[in-house]
Amino acid sequence: QKEVEQDPGPLSVPEGAIVSLNCTYSNSAFQYFMWYRQYSRKGPELLMYTYSSGNKEDGRFTAQVDKSSKYISLFIRDSQPSDSATYLCAISDSWGKLQFGAGTQVVVTP
Amino acid sequence: SQTIHQWPATLVQPVGSPLSLECTVEGTSNPNLYWYRQAAGRGLQLLFYSVGIGQISSEVPQNLSASRPQDRQFILSSKKLLLSDSGFYLCAWSQKSSGRTDTQYFGPGTRLTVL
DSSP states (O other): OOSEEEOOOOEEEETTSOEEEEEEEOOTTOOEEEEEEEOTTSOOEEEEEEOSSEEEEETTEEEEEETTTTEEEEEESSOOGGGOEEEEEEEEOTTOOEEEOOOEEEEEEO | OOEEEEEOSEEEEOTTOOEEEEEEEESOSSOEEEEEEEOTTSOEEEEEEEEETTEEEESSOSSEEEEEEETTEEEEEESSOOGGGOEEEEEEEEOOOTTSOOOOEEOOOEEEEEO
């Protein structure tokens, strides 16, 4: 069993819709939670970083962490075609090694 | 601000040939450095990480090696490439922080095709 599970998609939504992405993890020692966005043939770029349960907002993006359920989510409001990318969750323990999900491909259609 | 560079951007190599990929970071000192490989449609696999010059930890046994000859330079090498070495190679850096991780920042990547 992988330590971080993420549905690979693809997830296709119309422009303006809410995109909902999620990951589950198995190791309760994980403390830090990140979401990266990766455009085709590019390196991942950091979108969100959080270390506590609850919600964190940044513009149209909301990261949600539920440590009791070992479940993290990313919501994208008012999605745009430019949001079409692969979204990777990344989780780490206090030793600094990141465990990545496989990534979910998102397609926002005009 | 910090910048991370990788080269080459694209590489096509025959099986059995050597490999050298380079990564450099600007705008920071004494970073942690990482090499990842991303196969098509799959997540990132950590290959090597380094906490300082000459200090390399290997995560996956393979025919690849890494070196850190300077503080902000990280090199991925192979003496003889295999078909299975094809993939997207990403270098990343993070700042050291006592007792916990810091986020990792990725370079633009090198796409390697072994024929």
